[in-house]
Amino acid sequence: MYVDAMDLRCSSCDVVADPLAWACPSCGGALDVPPIPLEGSPSGEGVWRYRDWLPAVDGISLGEPVTPLVRMPWDGLDLTLKLEGALPTGSFKDRGTAVLVSWLKxxxxxxxxxxxxxxxxxxxxxxxxxxxxxxxxxxxxxxxxxxxxxxxxxxxxxxxxxxxxxxxxxxxxxxxxxxxxxxASHAWHPMFIVGTRTFAFEAWERMGVPDAVVLPVGAGTLMLGIAHGFADLRAAGLTDRVPEIYAIQSTACAPLLADGREPVEVVVGDTAAEGIKIAHPPRGRAVIAHATDVLALDDDALWAAHARFRLAGVYTEPTSAIALAGLTNLAERLEGKKVLVPITATGLKSPA
Ligand SMILES: [Zn+2]
The missing domain is CATH 3.40.50.1100 (Rossmann fold)
Incomplete structure (x- = not known):
């Protein structure tokens, strides 16, 4: 289990920061937490099922469930959706927030x-x-x-x-x-990403390690949690592989669609994918480093995917539909593979 006094360290200059800090007091860089050994066994339900793999603080809960998986063959893919809208406030953000608020309190x-x-x-x-x-x-x-x-x-x-x-x-x-x-920024505070690791843990327990995860990426807090979560499982010897990760951005705001290791400057346009309209993702370098590939799609593709999936019984917020649109572009690369897509929030959040 984590020690309560674990250090938050700067990802750039290695300075140790206060537990309530959101960025490096010296250089302004993003903070990280040390790798987390996965000791003990999960027990109970939801986010706090993994309390031994989370900070040792009193867990504040709103009754998070294990979110449902829906397996549906799709354009030649073995597709599984994970319905994060089933969390207490209707989005995946509850994973990171439960851990972050518990830590801050x-x-x-x-x-x-x-x-x-x-x-x-x-x-x-x-x-x-x-x-x-x-x-x-x-x-x-x-x-x-x-x-x-x-x-x-x-x-x-x-x-x-x-x-x-x-x-x-x-x-x-x-x-x-x-x-x-x-x-308490979800994009900056490292404890939020510690919490989103639980997405990977749940998926691993219920379906094993997928071949690929395709998801919408703005600040990348879910993506980095998923990448860290599967990496932690591998480091603990609980699996021998990690999934490919495809990050889908909007053409209206795609700073991570970079040639090199740094995000690029963008002029932000309009998009229905409001959840990923992040021009300056604080952990952009890390997202690029963990992505198998980054794609950017427009709102026409987003709405076409939104319509196809709601008519198949899956009602997503528009932001997540951009990842579903990405499946079409990735169809050849993902053919026959076990693909996991998080539906990051329920369609009721912004009915369309
Ligand atoms: Zn620093």
Missing amino acids: AHGASSVVIDSSGNAGAALAAYSARAGLKCHVFAPASASPGKLRQIAAYGAELHAVPGTRQAVADAAVDHARVTGDVY
């Missing part, structure tokens, strides 16, 4: 702030309510109205910010600086 946080296009804000609002933390959420004024209502419903203070997604992030960081509230 254990280290004395009383008030938290985040910027979010909606799903991470709803997750932080809900888990903060459960944990007794005050919560501020900065969201784009243009975010889906249902997502904004959900955030406010949990009692969080909602700040709708006009302008770009970056303007929203800047406003949240300013709020944290001025008030001393803890910046």
Whole structure:
């Protein structure tokens, strides 16, 4: 099990940071946690089934289930969908948030702030309510109205910010600086990614290690959790392989579609894939390093896939439909392979 006092370290300069820090105090780089040995056996349900493989803190729970798998042959692929919309606030963000809020509460946080296009804000609002933390959420004024209502419903203070997604992030960081509230960014805080590892653990227990995972990527917090989770399982000798990982971006915002190891500067356009409209992903280098390949698709492809899958009984938020669209482009490379796609949130989040 993790020791409570485990260090958060800078991924660039190796400086050790405070448990409540969201970035390196020296260089501003993203923080990492040390590799986690998988000792002990999973028991119980959901995220905290893996408590021995998570930080040793009191686990704050809203009753997370093991999310359902739906196996459906698709264009020559052995496709399985994992329905993350079954989590308590309707998106995968509950995995990272359950662990992050538990960590922050254990280290004395009383008030938290985040910027979010909606799903991470709803997750932080809900888990903060459960944990007794005050919560501020900065969201784009243009975010889906249902997502904004959900955030406010949990009692969080909602700040709708006009302008770009970056303007929203800047406003949240300013709020944290001025008030001393803890910046609980899903894109920055490493404990969020520690929590999204549980996606890989659940998949491994229920279906084994897939040949490939295809998923929408903005900040890459689910993708990195999946990559780390399968790598941890391999390091523990619990499997001898890890899946290929295909990261799908929107042509409206594809900084990870880079030739080299660094994300590229992009001009952000409009897309229905609001959850992945991240121009400056803090862990962009790591995402590129872990991706088998990165593709970018447009909204026409997104909506075509959205329609095909809802007419097959799977109602996804538009952001995840871009990964489903990617299956068509990857059909040749993935033919006959066992492919896993997370449906990152329910379609009810932004009905379309
Ligand atoms: Zn640093």
